[in-house]
Amino acid sequence: xxxxxxxxxxxxxxxxxxxxxxxxxxxxxxxxxxxxxxxxxxxxxxxxxxxxxxxxxxxxxxxxxxxxxxxxxxxxxxxxxxxxxxxxxxxxxxxxxxxxxxxxxxxxxxxxxxxxxxxxxxxxxxxxxxxxxxxxxxxxxxxxxxxxxxxxxxxxxxxxxxxxxxxxxxxxxxxxxxxxxxxxxxxxxxxxxxxxxxxxxxxxxxxxxxxxxxxxxxxxxxxxxxxxxxxxxxxxxxxxxxx
Amino acid sequence: xxxxxxxxxxxxxxxxxxxxxxxxxxxxxxxxxxxxxxxxxxxxxxxxxxxxxxxxxxxxxxxxxxxxxxxxxxxxxxxxxxxxxxxxxxxxxxxxxxxxxxxxxxxxxxxxxxxxxxxxxxxxxxxxxxxxxxxxxxxxxxxxxxxxxxxxxxxxxxxxxxxxxxxxxxxxxxxxxxxxxxxxxxxxxxxxxxxxxxxxxxxxxxxxxxxxxxxxxxxxxxxxxxxxxxxxxxxxxxxxxxxxxxxxxxxxxxxxxxxxxxxxxxxxxxxxxxxxxxxxxxxxxxxxxxxxxxxxxxxxxxxxxxxxxxxxxxxxxxxxxxxxxxxxxxxxxxxxxxxxxxxxxxxxxxxxxxxxxxxxxxxxxxxxxxxxxxxxxxxxxxxxxxxxxxxx
Numbered sequence: 284x285x286x287x288x289x290x291x292x293x294x295x296x297x298x299x300x301x302x303x304x305x306x307x308x309x310x311x312x313x314x315x316x317x318x319x320x321x322x323x324x325x326x327x328x329x330x331x332x333x334x335x336x337x338x339x340x341x342x343x344x345x346x347x348x349x350x351x352x353x354x355x356x357x358x359x360x361x362x363x364x365x366x367x368x369x370x371x372x373x374x375x376x377x378x379x380x381x382x383x384x385x386x387x388x389x390x391x392x393x394x395x396x397x398x399x400x401x402x403x404x405x406x407x408x409x410x411x412x413x414x415x416x417x418x419x420x421x422x423x424x425x426x427x428x429x430x431x432x433x434x435x436x437x438x439x440x441x442x443x444x445x446x447x448x449x450x451x452x453x454x455x456x457x458x459x460x461x462x463x464x465x466x467x468x469x470x471x472x473x474x475x476x477x478x479x480x481x482x483x484x485x486x487x488x489x490x491x492x493x494x495x496x497x498x499x500x501x502x503x504x505x506x507x508x509x510x511x512x513x514x515x516x517x518x519x520x521x522x523x524x525x526x
Numbered sequence: 527x528x529x530x531x532x533x534x535x536x537x538x539x540x541x542x543x544x545x546x547x548x549x550x551x552x553x554x555x556x557x558x559x560x561x562x563x564x565x566x567x568x569x570x571x572x573x574x575x576x577x578x579x580x581x582x583x584x585x586x587x588x589x590x591x592x593x594x595x596x597x598x599x600x601x602x603x604x605x606x607x608x609x610x611x612x613x614x615x616x617x618x619x620x621x622x623x624x625x626x627x628x629x630x631x632x633x634x635x636x637x638x639x640x641x642x643x644x645x646x647x648x649x650x651x652x653x654x655x656x657x658x659x660x661x662x663x664x665x666x667x668x669x670x671x672x673x674x675x676x677x678x679x680x681x682x683x684x685x686x687x688x689x690x691x692x693x694x695x696x697x698x699x700x701x702x703x704x705x706x707x708x709x710x711x712x713x714x715x716x717x718x719x720x721x722x723x724x725x726x727x728x729x730x731x732x733x734x735x736x737x738x739x740x741x742x743x744x745x746x747x748x749x750x751x752x753x754x755x756x757x758x759x760x761x762x763x764x765x766x767x768x769x770x771x772x773x774x775x776x777x778x779x780x781x782x783x784x785x786x787x788x789x790x791x792x793x794x795x796x797x798x799x800x801x802x803x804x805x806x807x808x809x810x811x812x813x814x815x816x817x818x819x820x821x822x823x824x825x826x827x828x829x830x831x832x833x834x835x836x837x838x839x840x841x842x843x844x845x846x847x848x849x850x851x852x853x854x855x856x857x858x859x860x861x862x863x864x865x866x867x868x869x870x871x872x873x874x875x876x877x878x879x880x881x882x883x884x885x886x887x888x889x890x891x892x893x894x895x896x897x898x899x900x901x902x903x904x905x906x907x908x909x910x911x912x913x914x915x916x917x918x
Contacts, residue, residue, distance in 0.1 A: 507775075
């Protein structure tokens, strides 16, 4: 895709996504951070659907400047093909001008940033009601001076949360935990360490997965690795809290 | 000097390709290389990473975390649950994955590795490179190249360190059934050996009803099974040297030491490209599968025209056919009866078509030859027409 074409697509998608959000007004849950966005998003979606809510999330890993508006609109990518993009743009126009747009209660969106300006651009498209922040690590840090510069970007996200919103922070990541002071909404923490509002304890690896407890409730999952436990805790928090 | 390498041979596939490269106008159906170029979405991912300045440095020895996360997601879609942080290693293709695993597994008193005959020609050499001894167990041709469990049980002993197989099998294109794989797992449990399952062709299965089962889907076998996959064939990326393996963390932490010693990490630009393949390459993969399926039918039509010379079983997976050489074919070429090497050499010399002799795939591969239909339709037609013309 050449630059002019990309800028044009970006422009249209941004405005179509904004119009969609204005018309449908879903609750938006943003999952951001450098790792583990996918599994957290999946668990939250599962939980919302179990509650009988109409919820939607990103297709594949559509989570940046082009991908995020596509996820909001629920459309595929045209990759590098002009005609595919034209079809998608026409689909988007058809969608946003539709008299009766399908209801979506919740949009659960992964958000990824590559460089310092990304967060401003993405927040210009969508403002979250709830944000879940995972980690700040060295992944994708090529365009940032250091990890603190990445944290500054997430600070912008925290500051956009409305007063009646909810911020869920990873208690085990110091930089993420420190973002609590920039929030004007209800803030809760999750993690594996003592002190987290939602904490997984007594973690045991078993043959078929992992077993642990959250607030005294025993939970068994068929997945391996701490990232799945984090995903389960955030979903537990979403299920338990008034959102 | 070279006492360790004197019994290790250059792969017969490479030998044939080397010989073929010296003869003008040869059509090669020997090496298992897809005729396609790497998909655009994959190249785009590589360019993007390159332009971002992300590929100049080593990645973590395990591989890029974001790529391993993508791999974990893909595996989960196929019912295999592995922790990207501790249970997946990105490797320089499947052969490095196999080598690293075997070096980690093989011990002085437990050094035998069971290979099916016929199976991929480089397995035996890799076992030797890793300090092991290859032990062949025959597949039964008349039963669709199924596993001969009576034979297999006889080959297993206290020295058996592992069984290594390719599923779908190269060169026969057959798929091992769930029932047979579970029998292998049972045997491995009783006799305490590892199972290395190389599933590089699992995306090329032409009979949907055949289904595909991997032992890596069974959580109870996580500590026993090491599953290997490469993006070389599925996404036309043979030159990128990129693949991965996964198993329980207990095994992975040992294999990682070898992987680190061998390559430090898989090529970083290839890791980014592979991430693009797994994220966005599905349409291309489907296109390749459709194309291979049509080439399979094409090659079978050609073989059907040569029934007096070759007998074959239609493969279900991979992109290889493994025909049996009938006496008339040996005679027509003036090759020594029962010698597939001589047959392949004569075919190269007289007909200018390169194929791989069956003996390269193990003792029971003798009297066969392997044809790759990964090559273009034009090459297949040209090669098969030349063979038919010469034989008839």
